[in-house]
Amino acid sequence: MKFTSAALPALLLGLSSAVSSAAAAFTPPAAFKNINLVHIVSAEKNYIKETINVLVENIAGTPQDEYYLTIPADKFAHVGGVEVKDRKDAKAGPFSAEAVEDEYIRITLPTPLAAGAQQTLGITYYVLSAYRPLPALIAQDDKQYLVYDFSAYVPSAYETVKQKTEVKFSNSDVPDYTKFEGKEKDLVQKQGAKITYGPFENQPAGALRPVSVRFEFTKPVSHVTRLERDVEVSHWGGNVAFEERYHLVNHGANLSTLFNRVKWAQSAYYNPQTPALKELRFPLRPGSADAYYTDVIGNVSTSRFRSNKREALLEIKPRYPVFGGWTFPFTIGWNADAGTFLRRLGGSYVLNIPFLEGPKQQEGVEYQSVRLQILLPEGAENVKYSASIPSSSIADSTVTVHKTFLDTKGRTAVVIEARNLVDEFRDREVVVTYDYSLLASLRKPIVVFGSVLSLFVAAYVIGSVELKFSKK
Ligand SMILES: *[C@@H]1O[C@H](CO)[C@@H](O)[C@H](O)[C@H]1NC(C)=O
Numbered sequence: 001m002k003f004t005s006a007a008l009p010a011l012l013l014g015l016s017s018a019v020s021s022a023a024a025a026f027t028p029p030a031a032f033k034n035i036n037l038v039h040i041v042s043a044e045k046n047y048i049k050e051t052i053n054v055l056v057e058n059i060a061g062t063p064q065d066e067y068y069l070t071i072p073a074d075k076f077a078h079v080g081g082v083e084v085k086d087r088k089d090a091k092a093g094p095f096s097a098e099a100v101e102d103e104y105i106r107i108t109l110p111t112p113l114a115a116g117a118q119q120t121l122g123i124t125y126y127v128l129s130a131y132r133p134l135p136a137l138i139a140q141d142d143k144q145y146l147v148y149d150f151s152a153y154v155p156s157a158y159e160t161v162k163q164k165t166e167v168k169f170s171n172s173d174v175p176d177y178t179k180f181e182g183k184e185k186d187l188v189q190k191q192g193a194k195i196t197y198g199p200f201e202n203q204p205a206g207a208l209r210p211v212s213v214r215f216e217f218t219k220p221v222s223h224v225t226r227l228e229r230d231v232e233v234s235h236w237g238g239n240v241a242f243e244e245r246y247h248l249v250n251h252g253a254n255l256s257t258l259f260n261r262v263k264w265a266q267s268a269y270y271n272p273q274t275p276a277l278k279e280l281r282f283p284l285r286p287g288s289a290d291a292y293y294t295d296v297i298g299n300v301s302t303s304r305f306r307s308n309k310r311e312a313l314l315e316i317k318p319r320y321p322v323f324g325g326w327t328f329p330f331t332i333g334w335n336a337d338a339g340t341f342l343r344r345l346g347g348s349y350v351l352n353i354p355f356l357e358g359p360k361q362q363e364g365v366e367y368q369s370v371r372l373q374i375l376l377p378e379g380a381e382n383v384k385y386s387a388s389i390p391s392s393s394i395a396d397s398t399v400t401v402h403k404t405f406l407d408t409k410g411r412t413a414v415v416i417e418a419r420n421l422v423d424e425f426r427d428r429e430v431v432v433t434y435d436y437s438l439l440a441s442l443r444k445p446i447v448v449f450g451s452v453l454s455l456f457v458a459a460y461v462i463g464s465v466e467l468k469f470s471k472k
């Protein structure tokens, strides 16, 4: 590893100038004080998960129900999955959290906090595209190192009386991290795969302390730029069909030399850790069937699909290992019995499907943009839906009519666009309810039958025309 820590101060300089130039138009009222705050930055996955547990006090003279979370401007576009709850009262949450301006998330407390009263908030969110590989280029069998820049003082619109920040890694190989000098030396502690900054006392609103960590991450940095997930419900076939189109890119370090396939094949014997993506594993619902996997070239046979009453697992391998900077577009699909997801409730139906069923990888997967489209049977009416992913991650949602071959009225589609999600939201549900009558359920077969009949009529007419010709 040829990297020297001399590059770190330069990185920090870049960060602090970015922060200071971000002058916000809106400033939240100084209605709160953070009494005690613990900030946990998990760099264990290929995205950042931040947890802020904070005891807040209302220092305004009147009840308050809006607490503002500060997200640094340079990270704002990459933050998602914000969830807030009361740490002491599970029944109270989740609280609403909506982005305002390009620096704040407004958290609405379900019950206004009385003047002078305190409450413990548990805030979590994710930062995507959070890292920079350093060095940016590595050899095929080199270890990969990533850098994350952040502030050791939690960015806040409020004064913070006491706080500390803990950073967690997937292993203890952390060759570079910002250290403090002189009497502040003990405010940075490394213990195995964890670094603690703090405790810090009495920091004013807006105080920042840029720090940087550089750690080993010998796994792919899998980033899904776009996932299109189509779910098609067929009452007639008793089937729910799934198709997912992924555009995935490895955000890890690029190769410094040309890919050497011989060397790769040789190393495969002892199966070393590699920052290249070699395999993806999709746990599906038990009873899933007919799985397929295609890439830009066509059907790929190097997939394994196991399905029984208890579990279903699709394992796919890219045709070549996906190194840093390389993309991997692919499509998978499968069928499932409608009974797994659909319930009848009088004349209505309730469909309950996972919002995401993407790969489950030890290193994680992040999703920049996801479109879920649920096609309901033709004739479905009075459609209502709700998704249990954080509302701030939903970019758009609509109910539209989608017309396909043999449809007379067109099929109703529920389309939800989401952004900045991670694999931790796998299995969050989307529930769709709709009315569907016997008449509507008969429409499709009648159309099929009707069109077959008109085909016969046409054939008969053509036949008789030909007959006339032949008589000539
Ligand atoms: C892929 O394979 C499946 C089943 O083996 C087949 O039904 C399908 O037509 C193939 N698709 C392509 C694009 O070759």
Ligand SMILES: *[C@@H]1O[C@H](CO)[C@@H](O)[C@H](O)[C@H]1NC(C)=O
Pocket (backbone or CB within 6 Å): 136, 137, 254, 324, 325, 326
């Ligand atoms: C890594 O590869 C990608 C894709 O080819 C390219 O866009 C990017 O600039 C490369 N990064 C470096 C540091 O060379």
